[in-house]
Amino acid sequence: MAKSCYMLIDVNSAFLSWEAVYRLQHGETVDLRDIPSVVGGSEKNRHGIVLAKSLSAKKLYNVKTGEPLVQAQNKAGNNLVVVPPRHGLYKEASDAMMNVLQQYSPVVERFSIDEAFLDYTGMEMLYGDPVKTAYIIKDEIESKLGFTVNIGISTNKLLAKMACEFEKPNKVHTLWPHEVPSKMWPLPIGELYMVGRKTEEKLIHKGILTIGDLAKCDIVYLKKWIKGFGELLWHFANGSYPESDKGGTAFFQGALTHETDSKAKGIGNSSTIAFNLETKSAAYKALLSLCETVSRRLREHNFKAQVIHVGYTTSEFERFGRQKKYLSPTSSTQELYNRACSLLDELWDMQPIRAIGVHATCLTSSENTQINMFEIESEKSKFIDCTVDNLRNKYGSSIIKRGCFLDEDISHMLGGSWGNPTGNS
Numbered sequence: 001m002a003k004s005c006y007m008l009i010d011v012n013s014a015f016l017s018w019e020a021v022y023r024l025q026h027g028e029t030v031d032l033r034d035i036p037s038v039v040g041g042s043e044k045n046r047h048g049i050v051l052a053k054s055l056s057a058k059k060l061y062n063v064k065t066g067e068p069l070v071q072a073q074n075k076a077g078n079n080l081v082v083v084p085p086r087h088g089l090y091k092e093a094s095d096a097m098m099n100v101l102q103q104y105s106p107v108v109e110r111f112s113i114d115e116a117f118l119d120y121t122g123m124e125m126l127y128g129d130p131v132k133t134a135y136i137i138k139d140e141i142e143s144k145l146g147f148t149v150n151i152g153i154s155t156n157k158l159l160a161k162m163a164c165e166f167e168k169p170n171k172v173h174t175l176w177p178h179e180v181p182s183k184m185w186p187l188p189i190g191e192l193y194m195v196g197r198k199t200e201e202k203l204i205h206k207g208i209l210t211i212g213d214l215a216k217c218d219i220v221y222l223k224k225w226i227k228g229f230g231e232l233l234w235h236f237a238n239g240s241y242p243e244s245d246k247g248g249t250a251f252f253q254g255a256l257t258h259e260t261d262s263k264a265k266g267i268g269n270s271s272t273i274a275f276n277l278e279t280k281s282a283a284y285k286a287l288l289s290l291c292e293t294v295s296r297r298l299r300e301h302n303f304k305a306q307v308i309h310v311g312y313t314t315s316e317f318e319r320f321g322r323q324k325k326y327l328s329p330t331s332s333t334q335e336l337y338n339r340a341c342s343l344l345d346e347l348w349d350m351q352p353i354r355a356i357g358v359h360a361t362c363l364t365s366s367e368n369t370q371i372n373m374f375e376i377e378s379e380k381s382k383f384i385d386c387t388v389d390n391l392r393n394k395y396g397s398s399i400i401k402r403g404c405f406l407d408e409d410i411s412h413m414l415g416g417s418w419g420n421p422t423g424n425s
Ligand SMILES: [Mg+2]
Pocket: 010, 011, 012, 013, 014, 114
């Protein structure tokens, strides 16, 4: 069997680069990437955050991704150009990159809007050395699409991901298992995948300063101290996954799933919000918006889902997720939303949320669904869903929206317009 080989392709300052390329293509002469600039969400509400920054915004003014926009503007004075996010554009750019990647492997998995894993296992026979190919892919993306990427290469997704984070931008890095001690162990512990600021503080407090320190720790001690998460991090520090999850699938599930035709994969949607979600009402609203698009796609394809998964990424880039199998499958917006909310309630410790997703799997055809005695989907809710779908199909997504979305801090159908010609963007 061929040795496994994965690449992680990550767009450098994605939102900002994509906006810059778009502007250059439309007659703009200044490249946003060459000046202090940021993509910032929701300026008018004052709780907007920096979603992406240019290199010079970072170097000259120490602007950081995730910090409040107001704070960034205070640092940089009038010298900071702020552009609003444009999600329709991001999806187009992301799709264009996926098209390039798919030429080099049949297995390309979108990990987030600006990152994708490419399974290069066995592809050497066709395209040769992975490092050489990575350079070709990187240069092809830059010349065809106008933006740069980093590519990390290794035998598993975790190490490819870690390699991708090495020096940026426009670089190819390897992190083969034999390179782990020299390239990964000297790094500060905070740079290990899934180590957020809180965990970092905990570990540093115990004298674990580098990834190498953690790798050499006693796993029994770690398990006693920080439970399963400690064990997981220990494996990561050693460049592997726990025995129970050899493929690392639980940790590297695509954050974005738009494949509406894939029964096995299910139908899902997730979105980075323009500001951190810090209250239940804001988080519920984001869930409702996602459920609107997911349930609409379920109905469009005549599916009902039995398993609902809710996942989120915190402002510290830690990911959490929970799923549940329900007795009765559903495609009702209201029911999907109720289930998503109860899953979030079980999961969320109120750490600020940056990105959130709802995923429906275990799909059955609507026609084959048995009528359950406790059928939750009343005729009334079916009628409402059907009427709303028809209106949106005919007049576009914005023709009808729930009252709670009128203040427009969260789009009423997150990701809903992607790939939908009648939708707004
Ligand atoms: Mg990126």
